[in-house]
Amino acid sequence: MPACTKALGQHCLHAFSQQVPASLGAFYRIDAQLQACDFQLLGMQAPMHHTYLEHYRHLDPLQPSNCLAIGLPVVSLRQGLAHHSEASGRLYQRFLNQHQVVDVVEVIAHVEGRPAAGLSLLRCSGLGLFQAHELQSLLPLHGLMQLAAHQLPSAPRDDRLQRLTPREREIAVLLREGVSNKQLARHLDLGLPTVKTHLINLFRKVGVKNRTELVGALFLPENARTQPSG
CATH class of the missing domain: 3.30.450.40 (GAF domain)
Incomplete structure (x- = not known):
C-alpha cells in the first residue's frame, strides 16, 4: 500500500x-x-x-x-x-x-x-x-x-465502465464476484426472467456473448484480454 x-x-x-x-x-x-x-x-x-x-x-x-x-x-x-x-x-x-x-x-x-x-x-x-x-x-x-x-494514486478511468448506468455497473461487479442468477435476482429484488433480460441487454451493450466475456471485457487489462497468437 x-x-x-x-x-x-x-x-x-x-x-x-x-x-x-x-x-x-x-x-x-x-x-x-x-x-x-x-x-x-x-x-x-x-x-x-x-x-x-x-x-x-x-x-x-x-x-x-x-x-x-x-x-x-x-x-x-x-x-x-x-x-x-x-x-x-x-x-x-x-x-x-x-x-x-x-x-x-x-x-x-x-x-x-x-x-x-x-x-x-x-x-x-x-x-x-x-x-x-x-x-x-x-x-x-x-x-x-x-x-x-x-x-492518492489515480485509478485509470475505464470508459467501458463509465458508459454503463449505476445499476449496470452494480450488476457487472456482482457478475465479477461469481453470483448466480438466483443470487442476482435476490440482490436486485427482481424475478429471474427480468434478471435474464437485464443480462441480455448488458451483454449486447458491451458487445459480448456471456458472463465470462463480460467480466473479461470490463475488468481485465487489455493485454490480459488479448490471447497471444501461435
Missing part, C-alpha cells in the same frame, strides 16, 4: 471517529471498477472483515457503486437500504447483527468526478444510532478528505 494512502487513511479514521464516536471504522481506496480496496481498519477484527469480503460485500447497500447512485457525500445505512432490495438488505443486516453493529455511515470522496476513497463508521449497540446532526457534522471533514484524496 502506498505510504500516502496509509497516512491519509490513518488521519481520516482518527479525525472522523473523534468528530462522531464510532465503535469500528474502515478507510479504503476505490479502484476504477468502483471496488473498495487497500483497507485500513479501526477496531475491526480480521475475521469480521474477511467474512464481509468473502460473503457479504455484494450485499452491502453502502458499497461505492450504490453510494454513487445515491449521490450524497455522507450516506447513512437507512438511506442505503432505501435504495436497495429488501431481500439483500435483510441478509446484510443479519451479518451486522451477528457482530452487534446497529448502524453504519459511509463517507465518499471524489476526485475529478469519480469516487476515489471511502470511509465507513460503524456503531455497536452501546453507542446507538447515528443522529442527523452527527451526520451533518461530518460534512466539513468530508470536504477536507476530498481535498486530501487528490494525493
Whole structure:
C-alpha cells in the first residue's frame, strides 16, 4: 500500500471517529471498477472483515457503486437500504447483527468526478444510532478528505465502465464476484426472467456473448484480454 494512502487513511479514521464516536471504522481506496480496496481498519477484527469480503460485500447497500447512485457525500445505512432490495438488505443486516453493529455511515470522496476513497463508521449497540446532526457534522471533514484524496494514486478511468448506468455497473461487479442468477435476482429484488433480460441487454451493450466475456471485457487489462497468437 502506498505510504500516502496509509497516512491519509490513518488521519481520516482518527479525525472522523473523534468528530462522531464510532465503535469500528474502515478507510479504503476505490479502484476504477468502483471496488473498495487497500483497507485500513479501526477496531475491526480480521475475521469480521474477511467474512464481509468473502460473503457479504455484494450485499452491502453502502458499497461505492450504490453510494454513487445515491449521490450524497455522507450516506447513512437507512438511506442505503432505501435504495436497495429488501431481500439483500435483510441478509446484510443479519451479518451486522451477528457482530452487534446497529448502524453504519459511509463517507465518499471524489476526485475529478469519480469516487476515489471511502470511509465507513460503524456503531455497536452501546453507542446507538447515528443522529442527523452527527451526520451533518461530518460534512466539513468530508470536504477536507476530498481535498486530501487528490494525493492518492489515480485509478485509470475505464470508459467501458463509465458508459454503463449505476445499476449496470452494480450488476457487472456482482457478475465479477461469481453470483448466480438466483443470487442476482435476490440482490436486485427482481424475478429471474427480468434478471435474464437485464443480462441480455448488458451483454449486447458491451458487445459480448456471456458472463465470462463480460467480466473479461470490463475488468481485465487489455493485454490480459488479448490471447497471444501461435
